[in-house]
Amino acid sequence: MALEEGGRVDFTRLRWERRRKLFDGMDDAGLEVLVLGRPANARYASGARQLWRTGAHPFAPLCVVIRATEKVHLLSSWDEGVPAEIGHEDLYGLFWNPAHLIAALGEIPGFARAHRVGTDSLTPFFGRVLHDLVPALELVDASPLLQRARAHKTADEIAAIEVAVSVAEAGLTALEEALRPGITERALLGAYLEAVAGLGAPTPPTESVVFATPRQGPVRFRYLAGERTIGQGELVVLAPGARYAGYEGGVARTRTAGAAPSPEARRLAIRCRGAMDTLLRACRAGNTGADLYRAWDSTGEPPAEIALANGVGLGTEAPLVGFGRGREANLEEGAVLSVQAWVRSEGAGGFLQRELVQIGEEGPKVLTRSERSERWAR
Secondary structure (H helix, E strand, O other): OHHHHOOOOOHHHHHHHHHHHHHHHHHHHOOOEEEEOOHHHHHHHHOOOOOOOOOOOOOOOOEEEEOOOOEEEEEOOOOOOOOOOOOHHHEEOOOOOHHHHHHHHHOOOOOOOOOEEEEOOOOHHHHHHHHHHOOOOEEEEOHHHHHHHHHOOOHHHHHHHHHHHHHHHHHHHHHHHHOOOOOEHHHHHHHHHHHHHHOOOOOOOOOOOEEEOOOOOOOOOOOOOOOOEOOOOOEEEEOOEEEEOOEEEEOEEEEEOOOOOOHHHHHHHHHHHHHHHHHHHOOEOOOEHHHHHHHHHHOOOOOOOOOOEEEEEOEEEEEEEEOOEOOOOEOOOOOEEEEEEEEEEOOOEEEEEEEEEEOEOOOOEEOOOOOOOOHHHO
């Protein structure tokens, strides 16, 4: 991706610091080997670019980390996108016959002698495979280790997220310029895709970018743009995202199509901004998800219809605070959260605001920079 060739990110240092956190976590957990099957975890450990593809796939050992040798071994049949520190001898190939894959894993130095192995996911078949490879195996859930390592963002990770946010906000500008009565949601989505592709980010994190909020009837938080034509004065949610070096950034704003907003739309904007300010004040290191729930309840708004916050980094990360979940989640210093406020009203529609923030002891550092509301809503 063209963007990765420049910018403020030292990619060698970024990869080294990520692996250092993994090695330290393995020491704390007493793990000799990590077997990673989730693409984001494999990228975190290896730094290798991966082909973008839709849909889900079954578990496969995409990446193997050996603590004794401090080596990362990767499931790959080519060197393209693989960092220089992972040599060709550290790659194991793709095989139609799983017996050949099992044999390749057994040849990784230090694997067969390990006793305590962590994994982020598994299937019954590969559970048996690992026990065959390591007869004295103790298999451990490594998800908590990976969550802790990925939660605290290094300076280079924050820089990568800020670049992603900048691309997403360029997409927001394109959406705002294209928004007018008579345009369809899909046409707006096309304007966003064209803008971010021109900046070297052709694969958006999600298609949940644009939706007009209907004034009458149940107002639901809709996810996919359709052929619906946007009417005069409607409130339209614009929620672009982008990726840079695998890291995700995004923003959400609500704008008016055409005419000046109604008084009720103004009141919605004020309610949404007030709710967001209240949530942001609760985004402080040492707080928990329960503090975010209490902050939302203090606004007097109905129970939240969407997640109040979720972790962001190499895609969506822990914690998820919303839908009754995440009350015990710790807001750790250095973590990045996507924080959302969504309010609605019969006759006006709905209003969404989303910010990316880094958690600190003194409060959050807001990474999104676009205007939080139009002048009429300030």
